[in-house]
Amino acid sequence: MPFSRSSRPALLWRAALLVAMPAGAQQTAPATPQVVPAGSPRSVAGPPVLPNRSRDPGTVEVTLTAAPARLTLVAGAASDVFAYNSQIPGPTLDVREGDRVVVHFENRLPVPTTVHWHGLHIPATADGSPFHPVPPGGRRDYVFTLLPGSAGTYWYHPHPHHQTGYQVAKGLYGAIVVRAPDDPIPAAVEERLLVLHDNRFDAGGAVDLPASDSPRGRVDFENGREGDVLFVNGEVLPTIPIRAGAVQRWRIVNASAARVYRLVLPGHTLVQVGSDGGLFEHPVELTELVLANGERAEVLVRATGAPGSRAVLETRPYDRYVPQTRPADWQRARPLLTLAYVDSAPVQSPVIPPTLRHVPAIDTTRVAARRVFALSQGMINGKLMDPDRVDVAGRLGTTEIWEIENLVGMDHPFHLHGYQFQLLDRDGMPEPQRRWKDTVNLPKHSTARLVVRFDRYPGKWMYHCHILDHEDHGMMGVLEISP
């Protein structure tokens, strides 16, 4: 029984706390202990936050260690994993716009790794790309400053050449929250961080990683590796308490290697207020939210149910596969978490402003280059990744329009490092509103155009398919921005 993993007294205690405490108070609460035995109930508000060691108000200084660990991820068996600070997911980097962030990273893994700060607009040397591996036993300080306007939900994960899928599958992933001083969502809205991940285990609890030339390995390569165990913040089917009338803000990170979530909360609509690069200009009401791997979304969940009732957030079938390797059970809906209404009288719903912020448009009248990126199975423009080759040479201070074409019959999520871009259109249909994105899913045989401005940070950047098996195979290219 998955329900048994969240013990009832703990739930009631937490529910009481959440109702009583304003959302802001939780954020400033003292850091939770760093080492939490995996499998024990954690705060459903999200994984613990990395404690800030700095006394300087404008600096966040944290320590992050990647190391082998033995954790209980699925009931009844311990798994040999890799973990950041002994936790899966890794602790959350919770920071503010304007903060100078110093991450003291230590690699205690037996293999080289990096920490890629997915979506952050930071210098190339801090990007954690395959160009800057940290050897076993090595250390690296990642130092960057979060620019105004960058508030949003991001995540971090390893990005070593050919090894990303393996290391993420072993447990290395965590979330980043960047907060704005002028966040328009009312303080009465409780916040949750939901880090979605899926994995597969053998009977002994070991992470199931088949040989690449085995039939299962071939299917994993084709589809991207999917697991049959779906985790929310490292837990299976956790419960989130909610009070009727309340509104919760869910920051959702798709940290899966390949799975695309089609999220539905029966009986409820989802009001999406943000995506990869932070808030939208205007909220959008949805009955379902499709979140590709690497993408994030911020949604408001309005507690329109009755006290004492329950609703299950589930991911519905999404056909992203080539017909040859489409899983037999792909049409199954899978439950992710239970939303449990507390037995209390409804509260007054907070009012959500119709305009959240201004998202400036990138000027498309002066475009330095228009480029086409043709995605086929495992390749971009017919080529495999070569770290010694520069595929795209751009110049600092210029704007480019990229046309991403998916030539083949499965979805490929396209991720650009270092820069947030704006989608112009998909298959010729203009985007309904401006949004900052760093990952865009290209459904099978579809095209999207994006505009990106290389406003700062020269250096070498990656762009790639975020299906980790494809990325590791070499479905990646190098963008070099010269000053």
Added chain:
Amino acid sequence: MRASTTMRRTAWILPLLVATPLAAQVRLAGRDLDMVVQRGRQLVLQHGCGDCHARVTDPRHAEWMAGTTDTTGNRIGPFILLPRNLTPDRETGAGRWTDRQLFNAVRYGLKPGANPDVEVTSPVPGQGNHPASPRYLSVGMPWMSFRHMPDEDLQAIIAYLRHGVKPVRKAIPENPAPPDFWASEYTEAKIGPFPVAAYPTVNETGAGDAEVVRGRDLVVMHACGECHGGSGNPASPHWLQGSKSEQPPGTFAIGPFKTRPRNLTPDNVTGLGRFSERQLFNALRHGLRPGETPDVEITSRTPGQGNYPLHPKYLAPPMPWPAFRHMPDDELRAVAAYLKRGLKPVRNRVADSEGPPDFWASEYAKYHDRYPAAPFPAGGERKP
């Protein structure tokens, strides 16, 4: 212009056909029978005649071109179609028919033995000795594309069947047919005019280099349009635009899998626009899916060697690339040139074909030793 060339050729050769048997004609044309047979063999290989008439493109096959009594495939509605015995056996094979009957079969679709053995000069029933109530070959035989081959190519194919293939005694039951013997299937509206519409049609760019025009002839004559749309008629509104239906030939059921012929027009999003001519060459020569194979020159047929992918992803059957790969390099390049430069792009999104997780690799592993073809004469062949 091809159409007028064909007509000139036809005007020249037809009087000879009336008067003399084929072997005499080819001598009159100044060609050696041996060379004609070799040319016929090449055409039989690259047009995939063996794919139906021997269930394999491999002249080593003991029953090469002897037809099949296997009823598992080739079902059109209630009719099971059995490819005929084309070997020169006089009891059960094409040895029963005259060269002229065989010529009329491929040029006009007229079933040998079911129509008068006379010279036919018109594709229109009731005109120029074309029977008023023609009895046509069964559906499935792509004569409406093959008929656009020049006379000497058809004669070479007949010469090969007559003199280069071992006779095999194998009786194939008659194919059932509807009461009109498929006449309603073979109207000009459905299969296009003969001779073929002049290049360029409304579907074509008019790019005029010789390679493109050559490629167009090859595309027409190799029956690409029978599955990819438009039959043998480049003026068809469906010409090479790919599947538009979930019924054959818009979709084929291959076991539990569906194959949907691709859009071959150079549309950037739904067609071949983003593939290079080299990728199209590799698709036709090696059967490798262009979107999933690197755009490189392939110099080997062994997976993992000479740029041949270690885990090849093949085109879905029944794409007859095991036959098309026998085309000479320049012909394959011409086909790619026509598809890329001679056709106008048309947006028609075709759902993916289905297949086993290995993308048919285990099916096609046994094909590696079938190219190049065994030297003539192979097991199913004989010297003239």
